[in-house]
Structures are given as structure tokens and as C-alpha cells.
Amino acid sequence: MQVRGRLLGGGEAVVLASAALVLGGGAASASPASGPAASGPAATAGRPGPAVGRMLRAPGTTERTISGTTQLESANWSGYAQDDSNGTYKAVEDTWKVPTVTKVAGTSTPPTGSASAASATAVSSRPEPRPTTSAAR
Amino acid sequence: VSYDAWTEILPAAEAVIPGLAIHPGNTIKTTVKETSAGVWKMTVQDVTTGKSGGRTVHYSSSGASAEAIHERPCIADGCTSTSDLAALAKTNNVTFDPGELSNAAAGAPAWRALLKVVPGGTLNEIAMTNNAGTAVIAAPSKADSDADGFTVAYGSKSPAAPKS
Numbered sequence: 533m534q535v536r537g538r539l540l541g542g543g544e545a546v547v548l549a550s551a552a553l554v555l556g557g558g559a560a561s562a563s564p565a566s567g568p569a570a571s572g573p574a575a576t577a578g579r580p581g582p583a584v585g586r587m588l589r590a591p592g593t594t595e596r597t598i599s600g601t602t603q604l605e606s607a608n609w610s611g612y613a614q615d616d617s618n619g620t621y622k623a624v625e626d627t628w629k630v631p632t633v634t635k636v637a638g639t640s641t642p643p644t645g646s647a648s649a650a651s652a653t654a655v656s657s658r659p660e661p662r663p664t665t666s667a668a669r
Numbered sequence: 670v671s672y673d674a675w676t677e678i679l680p681a682a683e684a685v686i687p688g689l690a691i692h693p694g695n696t697i698k699t700t701v702k703e704t705s706a707g708v709w710k711m712t713v714q715d716v717t718t719g720k721s722g723g724r725t726v727h728y729s730s731s732g733a734s735a736e737a738i739h740e741r742p743c744i745a746d747g748c749t750s751t752s753d754l755a756a757l758a759k760t761n762n763v764t765f766d767p768g769e770l771s772n773a774a775a776g777a778p779a780w781r782a783l784l785k786v787v788p789g790g791t792l793n794e795i796a797m798t799n800n801a802g803t804a805v806i807a808a809p810s811k812a813d814s815d816a817d818g819f820t821v822a823y824g825s826k827s828p829a830a831p832k833s
Contacts (some may be wrong), residue, residue, distance in 0.1 A: 557768075610797035611737050611819070612737060627697065
């Protein structure tokens with residue numbers, strides 16, 4: 533199993549990932565049998581993709597629906613997602629300006645640094661928005 | 670600080686798009702679409718420079734969600750807890766606009782506003798919290814007036830929605 537494995541060493545090693553596309557899914561659907569594995573700077577690890585999933589919702593977070601929109605909290609996503617367990621979505625696109633990093637985190641013990649993916653547009657195999665455990669840069 | 674563009678298929682690692690230099694302030698357009706049954710094309714276009722890249726893959730997707738998000742990545746092998754996440758880099762606000770999705774047949778997209786719920790779907794507004802889940806660290810705005818855009822701000826305060 534591969535996960536993003538670029539560890540940022542040193543307090544100044546802050547990198548902004550400015551453009552990301554995610555074709556999300558569990559380990560089974562992202563296996564070599566159903567799609568080529570990405571070839572980025574990966575590290576091998578034992579993360580069980582389907583069990584862990586992409587959602588890292590923090591303990592004690594809430595979910596509520598206001599005016600037809602469900603408000604969620606996530607440990608690593610901010611934005612909007614539509615979901616439909618019937619498998620509705622065939623395409624998605626978005627446009628944004630690459631943001632500028634205005635503050636660099638200063639820590640000295642790995643894993644260090646700050647990282648951000650400016651966006652991911654995704655068609656996911658998950659039934660709900662699942663913040664990705666992905667794309668360390 | 671460096672900037673990259675990439676595509677990825679979770680849970681595999683990302684694939685950086687070679688030769689597509691990214692700079693702050695550039696306008697980026699990303700597209701993920703099923704071009705025929707089981708064939709997905711992922712594209713990152715730098716509208717400012719006119720350059721683009723991406724890849725086409727065979728992939729079996731449930732098509733169960735579509736999203737546009739600002740994220741902080743996992744930087745530790747395993748990614749089993751929030752402590753594996755990077756600290757969120759502080760940036761200026763990011764406005765996603767316009768965003769669209771399609772639920773039409775593969776290869777013949779019929780684009781509609783990303784934040785306008787398709788029949789049977791649910792719209793989720795997602796705020797990013799710190800590792801303990803005790804504070805919001807990146808907050809989205811409400812949708813703009815034509816339901817195809819929003820802004821994400823660093824911190825706990827939701828920014829104003831963009832003008833449509």
C-alpha cells in the first residue's frame with residue numbers, strides 16, 4: 533500500500549501543493565488491476581485504505597443540517613462536497629487562484645512543516661466527503 | 670516554498686505532473702471526468718500560462734461524491750490518526766469559482782453548479798478542525814449567489830462568499 537510519503541524536514545520546509553486532483557477510492561478500486569498506481573514520491577506503509585478511508589474526522593465533531601446543507605467538520609478538508617450513494621457523479625471541475633503561503637510553521641522534529649493542497653476536485657467512491665490522507669508535499 | 674501540480678488516485682501516492690510549473694496567483698482549472706465507461710481523464714490546466722497536464726486512467730468508481738476542497742495533507746507513513754497530518758500552511762483566502770459537476774452520461778457532461786444539489790444528492794459544507802477537533806482552522810464561506818463558488822479562509826472565521 534502506498535501513501536503520500538514526503539516528510540518535510542526542518543522548520544522551514546514548508547511546501548504548498550497548489551493543484552490537486554483526486555480520483556478517490558479505496559484500496560481495491562485503486563489497485564493495479566483497476567487503475568495504474570501513481571508514481572509520485574511514495575512511501576510504503578501498511579495503511580489499510582478501505583478501513584481508514586480518507587475521512588479523518590476528529591473526535592467529538594458534529595454534523596448538522598441547515599437549509600438542506602449538511603455541516604461537517606473534518607481534520608483535513610475545508611470546502612464543499614456533494615454525495616449521492618446512487619453514484620450520480622460523472623464529472624467535476626473547479627477553478628481557483630493558487631494561494632500564497634503567508635506564514636511558515638517553525639518546528640524542528642519530523643514530521644514538520646506546513647503543507648496545503650489548494651484544492652482537489654474529485655469523483656470519489658466514498659459515500660460521503662472524506663478528507664484525504666493524501667498528497668504530502 | 671515550492672508548488673506542484675499533480676493527480677492522484679487514493680490511496681496511492683500522487684503523481685506530479687512534469688513540466689507544469691505552478692506559481693502563486695496563477696489561475697488553475699482542474700477537471701475530473703469519465704470520458705467513457707470506466708475511463709477517467711484528470712486534467713490540471715494553468716489558465717494563466719496556458720499549459721496543462723494530467724492523465725487518463727481506467728478506474729471503477731462508484732461516482733458517489735464530487736468535491737472541491739482546501740486540504741492539509743498527511744505527511745507520515747500510515748496516516749492512521751490526525752497526528753499524522755501536517756500543520757496547515759497559512760495562506761491568503763482561496764476562492765473556488767466557478768465549480769461545476771455533471772451527472773449526465775459519461776462522455777457527454779451536462780455541467781451544473783457545484784453547490785446546487787442534484788436530485789438525490791446531499792450538499793456538505795466542511796470546516797477543517799485542528800487535530801483535537803476543538804477549533805476550526807479553515808472555514809468555507811457560504812455559496813455565492815449562483816451556487817457555483819465559495820471561498821476558504823485560514824482560521825475559524827468564515828469569509829464572505831465570492832461575487833458570482
